[in-house]
Amino acid sequence: MIHQVSSALTAEGFLLRYQDREYRVSWPAGVWERTPEAMRLFLRDNLAYAMTMHLPMTVPGLSGLAYDSARPLLEPWFFQNFLRDLPSCVEMEGGSAPDETIRFLSGDYTFTDEEIRLPPGAPAANAPAAGGTAGDAAPRAIVPMSFGKDSLLTFGLAEELGLRPIIVYVVEPTFSNEERHKLALARAFEKETGHELLVIRHGAGALRGTEFGWGLQSTEYALLMLPFAWTTGASLILFGNEQSAGSSYPDSSGRMTVYPCYDQSHHWTRLIDRITALATGGRVRTGSVIEPLMDMMVQRALAHRYPRYARYQMSCFVEDGSDTVHPDSPWCHNCGICSKMYLLCVAAGIDPAAVGFRESMLTREKRGLFPLLGGSSAFPYARTTLAREEQLFAFYCAARLGSTEELVREFARGPLYREARNREGELRSRFCTLYTPISTPLALRRGVERIFQDELEAYVRRYEDAGGKKGEDSRQ
Numbered sequence: 001m002i003h004q005v006s007s008a009l010t011a012e013g014f015l016l017r018y019q020d021r022e023y024r025v026s027w028p029a030g031v032w033e034r035t036p037e038a039m040r041l042f043l044r045d046n047l048a049y050a051m052t053m054h055l056p057m058t059v060p061g062l063s064g065l066a067y068d069s070a071r072p073l074l075e076p077w078f079f080q081n082f083l084r085d086l087p088s089c090v091e092m093e094g095g096s097a098p099d100e101t102i103r104f105l106s107g108d109y110t111f112t113d114e115e116i117r118l119p120p121g122a123p124a125a126n127a128p129a130a131g132g133t134a135g136d137a138a139p140r141a142i143v144p145m146s147f148g149k150d151s152l153l154t155f156g157l158a159e160e161l162g163l164r165p166i167i168v169y170v171v172e173p174t175f176s177n178e179e180r181h182k183l184a185l186a187r188a189f190e191k192e193t194g195h196e197l198l199v200i201r202h203g204a205g206a207l208r209g210t211e212f213g214w215g216l217q218s219t220e221y222a223l224l225m226l227p228f229a230w231t232t233g234a235s236l237i238l239f240g241n242e243q244s245a246g247s248s249y250p251d252s253s254g255r256m257t258v259y260p261c262y263d264q265s266h267h268w269t270r271l272i273d274r275i276t277a278l279a280t281g282g283r284v285r286t287g288s289v290i291e292p293l294m295d296m297m298v299q300r301a302l303a304h305r306y307p308r309y310a311r312y313q314m315s316c317f318v319e320d321g322s323d324t325v326h327p328d329s330p331w332c333h334n335c336g337i338c339s340k341m342y343l344l345c346v347a348a349g350i351d352p353a354a355v356g357f358r359e360s361m362l363t364r365e366k367r368g369l370f371p372l373l374g375g376s377s378a379f380p381y382a383r384t385t386l387a388r389e390e391q392l393f394a395f396y397c398a399a400r401l402g403s404t405e406e407l408v409r410e411f412a413r414g415p416l417y418r419e420a421r422n423r424e425g426e427l428r429s430r431f432c433t434l435y436t437p438i439s440t441p442l443a444l445r446r447g448v449e450r451i452f453q454d455e456l457e458a459y460v461r462r463y464e465d466a467g468g469k470k471g472e473d474s475r476q
Contacts, residue, residue: 001061001063002065003064003065004017004068005017005018007069009040009041010026011032012024012026012027012029014044023204024201025202025224026201027200027228035230035231038117038119039119045071045117047223048069049067049075051220053065053216054215056103056107057103057107064110067112068112070113070114070116072116073116073118077219078219080271082215082216083104084259084268086215087259088259088260089210121281138163138164139162140233140236141165141235143238145168145197146240147189147312149240149315149355150240150290151240152309152313155167156302156305157290161444165238166198166228167196168197168199169183169198171200171202174205181314182330185314216263219272221239222239222276223275225276229280229283236285236286236441237276237284237285238289239286239288241266242291242294242295244390246267246291248265266439269286272286273287287439287444288437288440289448291438292437292452294390295344296347296348296393296397297431299348299350301452303345303350304350311354311356313356316331316332316341328358329357331356336379342361343362343394344394347398360405362403363405370391371391372388372391372395389431392427395408395416399411434452
């Protein structure tokens with residue numbers, strides 16, 4: 001069975017037609033119309049494919065898709081991205097990775113026009129920024145903003161490095177409840193910082209369905225950012241991909257490598273850089289400035305160095321139909337994300353209230369949210385060796401810094417504490433280290449290294465000053 005996918009340009013973006021329904025993707029007023037027509041057509045051709053190529057994996061009986069657009073230039077990139085992400089999807093959805101790989105490779109994709117449409121070239125370097133004028137001295141960088149710790153730290157770094165951050169939020173229809181909370185945060189953030197949040201409405205996200213529909217998310221988002229290069233003059237896209245985003249592990253068979261988020265890995269971020277450079281004649285480059293740090297130090301750097309931005313952190317998904325427990329907090333206080341972020345704050349010497357927590361996530365009632373302590377998680381990654389060691393070290397740091405919270409005191413009296421103490425040097429070198437980046441733009445690396453070295457040294461001093469005394473106290 002073959003389904004048709006048609007697409008067309010609109011005044012605000014483009015639309016996809018699939019199975020008698022329309023799915024619209026739109027940019028803020030004025031952005032799309034200032035994007036050259038050749039670029040609009042290029043984006044339509046490529047995104048129509050990228051946003052639907054997973055459908056044969058999710059629609060029963062569907063063996064291929066027929067597009068009324070030109071064959072996309074970036075088809076080989078999308079193909080590799082999807083293929084490398086597939087084992088992770090199987091981990092979440094179940095099944096056999098080899099069987100699902102064969103099923104994907106059996107898909108049939110055809111295009112009305114086999115003549116590949118090329119991008120138009122570079123946008124003008126002096127295009128006026130939103131709220132600014134042509135010729136502003138500060139280079140402009142697009143920061144895809146989720147209000148998680150990674151994007152907020154990226155924003156703070158961009159400012160400190162002398163860039164002018166342009167913040168963009170992509171609205172996904174499957175996260176309507178999360179959107180409500182984040183747009184409320186955005187209004188307060190805009191008022192305090194003076195930075196307007198530019199919103200892309202990704203109606204085609206309704207087609208994602210299962211995990212197979214999410215594998216190209218970062219690649220899609222990079223392309224969605226490109227029209228802003230013509231309206232803001234931005235020459236950088238900065239994703240918040242920290243060090244562990246590049247991690248992988250073998251599947252249960254030992255034959256396949258699983259990347260929990262392949263599109264956020266440092267290797268793939270470099271390839272996204274090639275995509276945005278290719279699409280803009282070398283004008284727009286892509287990278288991550290937080291790649292050198294692991295999660296705990298990302299949380300530490302955000303809350304310690306940029307506390308005014310940490311107040312807006314919302315890493316919790318807040319499932320649709322649910323709400324936060326406290327009206328003045330963006331956290332649900334009842335999920336694995338909340339428990340992890342709370343623990344990372346305590347381990348990093350940060351008061352969790354500084355990022356909006358209103359109750360403890362380290363009480364005995366929350367034990368089931370910590371896999372290290374026998375709890376469960378819907379995410380296979382949470383059961384990997386890296387995730388276990390991160391949690392082990394975080395509990396150890398919390399005990400060493402003198403936390404008296406219930407689960408920390410329990411941890412400090414048991415065998416897990418002794419394991420962490422015996423492996424302290426190994427764990428510290430893994431999670432409190434400045435890694436050499438491969439996706440951080442070269443011009444920014446020295447400044448990023450200086451800032452992160454300051455943060456690491458400040459934390460290590462506190463960690464070492466705590467010594468054994470407070471750790472001993474927490475075991476009483």
